[in-house]
Amino acid sequence: MTEKEKEQLRKLFNGFVISNRKNTDGSDFVLSCVYKAYDDAKRTFRGVDQDAKEKSLRGFCSEVEAWFDDPQEDFAEWHEQACELLQNWFPMTMGQAQKIVNMTFKYMYSTAVLGVETGFVSGSIDEKYKAEEKYKDCHVALDGYILRWMKEHGGKTQKGIDSWSKIDKYEKYCDVQKELKDILEEEFAGFSPFKAEYYIWQRQMFTETARAFFEALESTTESRSADSAYYEKFFAQYEGIIEAFSKN
Secondary structure (H helix, E strand, O other), X not given: OOHHHXXXXXXXXXXXXXXXXXXXOOOOHHHXXXXXXXXXXXXXXXXXXXXXXXXXXXXXXHHHHHHHHOOOOOHHHHHHHHHHHHHHHOOOOHHHHHHHHHHHXXXXXXXXXXXXXXXXXXXXXXXXXXXXXXXXXXXXXXXXXXXXXXXXXXXXXXXXXXXXXXXXXHHHHHHHHHHHHHHHHHHOOOOOHHHHHHHHHHHHXXXXXXXXXXXHHHHHHOOOHHHHXXXXXXXXXXXXXXXXXXXX
């Protein structure tokens, strides 16, 4: 990946802070990314046993560190085993497990490879986590924005999934990832799904935010007849604005 491409991805995913957490052996980078990933999923958890959560996240941290130490291990096999381990250690759905696993790698990649400023000094991160090659097969973290983007681009496998957190089978998860990869190959040739996600997540988020804003504004101004000419002109630009958001 060129420096220009890295800069583009940095602009798409920044502004977050990763709180420093120490592991028992003194390491902190991977564990801190794991906890940040859990923070993204924790609103979907209920009745959390804190001891079980700590054991699960620290155990998963060890699995991630071990994978970076083994250049021969297949990522697809490792990923399925990691999701299963999380589920065995701490009650969660496959959808919640994939979110923690996949966002852990996104935070690691963004910080260690792209150089996004997250509170970690680059020199304090082990060089093995900065290897671009280790992230080439990483998966897209499935969430509401990604599933809705798929739907708007002809996706079928996401049908019947009420929420990413309710995905219950790894086979279903893999079906969605496979179709997502096929869709992305048409629009983002040369990019892995993991990297293309930086673009489509931001695009979908902006599109939905803009759409919600204009719809809310429209609903609050329907009765303002005195300004009807102004608002008609304003909303005439609505579709163009939404289109612009969806392309950037």
